[in-house]
Amino acid sequence: MKKARAGTAKEAAAVGQVKAELEDVGKAAGRAVAVAAAPALSPLSETLWREKAAVEFLGDVSARLAWRDLTVTVALGSGDTQTVLQALTGYAEPGTITALMGPSGSGKSTLLDALAGRLAANAFLSGTILLNGRKANLSFGAAAYVTQDDNLIGTLTVRETISYSARLRLPDNMPMEEKRALVEGTIVEMGLQDCADTVIGNWHLRGVSGGEKRRVSIALEILMRPRLLFLDEPTSGLDSASAFFVTQTLRGLARDGRTVIASIHQPSSEVFELFDRLYLLSGGKTVYFGQASEACEFFAQAGFPCPPLRNPSDHFLRCINADFDKVKATLKGSMKMRFERSDDPLEHITTSDAIRRLFSYYQHSQHYLTARQKVDEMARVKGTVLDAGGSQASFGMQACTLTKRSFVNMSRDFGYYWLRLVIYIVVTVCIGSIYLNVGTKYNSILARGACASFIFGFVTFMSIGGFPSFVEDMKVFQRERLNGHYGVLAFVISNTLSAMPFLILITFLSGTLCYFMVRLHPGFMHYVFFVLCLYASVTVVESLMMAIASIIPNFLMGIIIGAGIQGIFMLVSGYFRLPHDIPKPFWRYPMSYISFHYWALQYQNDLVGLVFDNQDEELPKIPGEYILENVFQIDVSRSKWLDLSVLFGMIVIYRLLFFAMIKVSEDVTPWVRGYIARRRVQHKRREAELAMVRTPSLRGYVVDAAPELPADHP
Numbered sequence: 001m002k003k004a005r006a007g008t009a010k011e012a013a014a015v016g017q018v019k020a021e022l023e024d025v026g027k028a029a030g031r032a033v034a035v036a037a038a039p040a041l042s043p044l045s046e047t048l049w050r051e052k053a054a055v056e057f058l059g060d061v062s063a064r065l066a067w068r069d070l071t072v073t074v075a076l077g078s079g080d081t082q083t084v085l086q087a088l089t090g091y092a093e094p095g096t097i098t099a100l101m102g103p104s105g106s107g108k109s110t111l112l113d114a115l116a117g118r119l120a121a122n123a124f125l126s127g128t129i130l131l132n133g134r135k136a137n138l139s140f141g142a143a144a145y146v147t148q149d150d151n152l153i154g155t156l157t158v159r160e161t162i163s164y165s166a167r168l169r170l171p172d173n174m175p176m177e178e179k180r181a182l183v184e185g186t187i188v189e190m191g192l193q194d195c196a197d198t199v200i201g202n203w204h205l206r207g208v209s210g211g212e213k214r215r216v217s218i219a220l221e222i223l224m225r226p227r228l229l230f231l232d233e234p235t236s237g238l239d240s241a242s243a244f245f246v247t248q249t250l251r252g253l254a255r256d257g258r259t260v261i262a263s264i265h266q267p268s269s270e271v272f273e274l275f276d277r278l279y280l281l282s283g284g285k286t287v288y289f290g291q292a293s294e295a296c297e298f299f300a301q302a303g304f305p306c307p308p309l310r311n312p313s314d315h316f317l318r319c320i321n322a323d324f325d326k327v328k329a330t331l332k333g334s335m336k337m338r339f340e341r342s343d344d345p346l347e348h349i350t351t352s353d354a355i356r357r358l359f360s361y362y363q364h365s366q367h368y369l370t371a372r373q374k375v376d377e378m379a380r381v382k383g384t385v386l387d388a389g390g391s392q393a394s395f396g397m398q399a400c401t402l403t404k405r406s407f408v409n410m411s412r413d414f415g416y417y418w419l420r421l422v423i424y425i426v427v428t429v430c431i432g433s434i435y436l437n438v439g440t441k442y443n444s445i446l447a448r449g450a451c452a453s454f455i456f457g458f459v460t461f462m463s464i465g466g467f468p469s470f471v472e473d474m475k476v477f478q479r480e481r482l483n484g485h486y487g488v489l490a491f492v493i494s495n496t497l498s499a500m501p502f503l504i505l506i507t508f509l510s511g512t513l514c515y516f517m518v519r520l521h522p523g524f525m526h527y528v529f530f531v532l533c534l535y536a537s538v539t540v541v542e543s544l545m546m547a548i549a550s551i552i553p554n555f556l557m558g559i560i561i562g563a564g565i566q567g568i569f570m571l572v573s574g575y576f577r578l579p580h581d582i583p584k585p586f587w588r589y590p591m592s593y594i595s596f597h598y599w600a601l602q603y604q605n606d607l608v609g610l611v612f613d614n615q616d617e618e619l620p621k622i623p624g625e626y627i628l629e630n631v632f633q634i635d636v637s638r639s640k641w642l643d644l645s646v647l648f649g650m651i652v653i654y655r656l657l658f659f660a661m662i663k664v665s666e667d668v669t670p671w672v673r674g675y676i677a678r679r680r681v682q683h684k685r686r687e688a689e690l691a692m693v694r695t696p697s698l699r700g701y702v703v704d705a706a707p708e709l710p711a712d713h714p
């Protein structure tokens with residue numbers, strides 16, 4: 001079986017170089033915008049483009065996508081099911097750009113998700129999707145997908161964002177010059193030159209505009225010249241010139257032999273003219289699929305001609321948006337005004353009736369027949385298997401680039417570590433002043449215990465303050481991961497390494513302040529042990545919070561859960577209830593052993609070797625070992641270094657857990673939820689069949705409630 005990489009780096013670099021060269025052409029024309037539009041505007045540029053980029057029509061490595069009788073049903077929380085897409089059939093060919101249009105909630109995003117293999121876990125798909133005549137999984141890099149959310153790293157500039165992305169995905173042996181040319185070419189192509197050195201922006205940094213962010217998201221995906229590109233509302237938030245410019249760029253990409261499918265809301269007439277095919281959806285059903293240029297004729301034949309001077313796309317959406325009925329009723333009821341124009345074909349008919357008529361007209365039209373025939377034809381021709389083409393960089397390069405990018409982000413984001421450093425120092429100065437020079441009198445025994453439990457309980461607890469930043473990191477990771485930019489292991493390693501210098505800095509500074517102000521057990525090794533113990537505990541909390549962020553992407557929920565878990569750990573650490581008094585079996589075994597606080601309290605490091613007295617001849621001198629055994633109930637035969645190793649072991653375990661949780665949420669959870677959704681749909685189907693047996697007049701509804709289940713669905 002022949003395999004081909006989806007998007008070769010050489011070819012991408014060649015295009016990038018040409019785009020950079022074409023910048024001069026664009027500048028000469030007055031605006032660099034002209035560069036992206038060059039193939040359409042100037043024959044000279046077009047020739048240059050095609051020759052220099054050497055982007056021949058991709059032939060056997062292009063992506064021909066076809067879908068037949070695609071139905072998506074979602075299982076709702078109430079136990080009901082909802083059919084979001086119903087028996088959709090269509091196709092997208094290389095060299096074309098297809099627009100998915102429809103009112104809000106008509107199922108555009110769901111159709112894109114279904115085609116790209118990214119349906120939500122509660123959604124259940126039936127029907128066939130074929131890439132080059134074969135069933136294929138299009139997630140994790142086989143197709144590029146620009147989602148509606150722009151999940152980008154706020155502290156990086158536009159140029160840095162695209163450069164890091166290029167390094168993450170282009171082959172290691174590709175010369176830096178070529179990589180740079182590709183990056184610069186893409187910046188020009190998306191018209192981002194003016195803001196190339198502006199940061200993306202976050203809660204404390206004012207950055208690029210929403211439209212520019214949108215263009216950066218698109219730039220990241222077109223960087224590798226994907227064979228198949230899905231875009232969910234790429235022009236939302238853009239002004240009409242930018243929307244035209246972006247669509248023109250996508251059309252240029254399609255003309256290079258790529259397959260582009262984009263959902264779009266209310267395009268201007270100029271933008272609409274750039275689309276080759278139009279897929280119109282209403283209520284999850286196909287109203288029209290065919291050449292965009294033939295849609296007007298279709299509507300006219302169906303009895304809904306586009307009035308003169310009206311934008312055709314506005315007219316189509318006006319005809320298929322059932323919400324207009326409600327709007328009309330409200331306006332007619334509340335105001336004495338004419339809603340329709342006299343030449344409006346919808347003057348004497350409700351939109352719901354118009355939609356019904358259009359559905360029926362489409363089902364009996366030549367467009368529908370042609371689409372089905374074409375899909376059958378595409379299913380018969382078994383083409384090249386496109387492999388997952390997300391990244392061509394080695395694992396080492398990915399891990400290295402991610403570590404660097406993450407480090408740069410952490411060092412620029414005030415909220416990630418710097419704010420925590422300030423708070424840690426303030427809190428440890430407070431601890432230092434309250435327990436200042438704690439001494440070795442009798443009253444210092446409990447003071448030392450309380451001080452240790454506060455440091456290793458509360459101070460480490462403050463690490464949950466970084467959770468919102470972890471959630472942002474996870475969003476970027478999920479976007480990049482689903483597009484196949486890198487693997488889970490590279491991300492986990494880079495995240496661990498990049499955080500290390502900051503955690504060392506925080507714990508070293510605050511630990512040193514605390515140790516010397518309180519005057520804990522004197523001696524260099526005692527000091528080193530104390531700081532190491534603090535470092536390990538803070539890192540354990542970080543790792544625990546990262547593991548939580550991987551499954552709970554909401555920062556408020558994550559903080560509540562993280563705080564709850566740590567509260568339980570603190571309770572069984574042996575300070576609030578002495579170890580022997582902790583109820584068995586659950587709280588003592590295993591909970592107190594699982595709690596990292598139990599291993600972190602470092603009483604041994606502080607008390608062993610000290611002697612407590614009140615400088616009173618009558619009262620006995622009490623050795624620290626005696627206090628450990630009889631007051632704090634600590635096993636003195638256990639080495640303090642063993643406790644420290646357990647803490648470091650926990651860091652490894654939590655990081656592995658983080659890795660495992662991402663894998664589980666990627667592979668196992670969708671399978672389980674898909675299984676549950678399928679059971680629900682089957683149950684509904686049985687109910688519907690029973691209802692049909694009892695009431696034959698319900699026959700028409702059974703199809704809606706019970707989509708056919710494919711044999712290979714989990």
Ligand SMILES: Nc1ncnc2c1ncn2[C@@H]1O[C@H](COP(=O)(O)OP(=O)(O)OP(=O)(O)O)[C@@H](O)[C@H]1O
Pocket residue numbers: 074075076082084102103104105106107108109110111120121122123
């Ligand atoms: N996983 C899901 N669970 C529950 N309902 C869903 C799910 N996915 C889609 N839906 C429902 O399906 C309908 C279509 O949603 P979809 O997001 O595809 O619409 P859309 O056409 O992209 O809308 P918009 O233009 O507003 O983004 C909506 O009513 C939505 O609530």
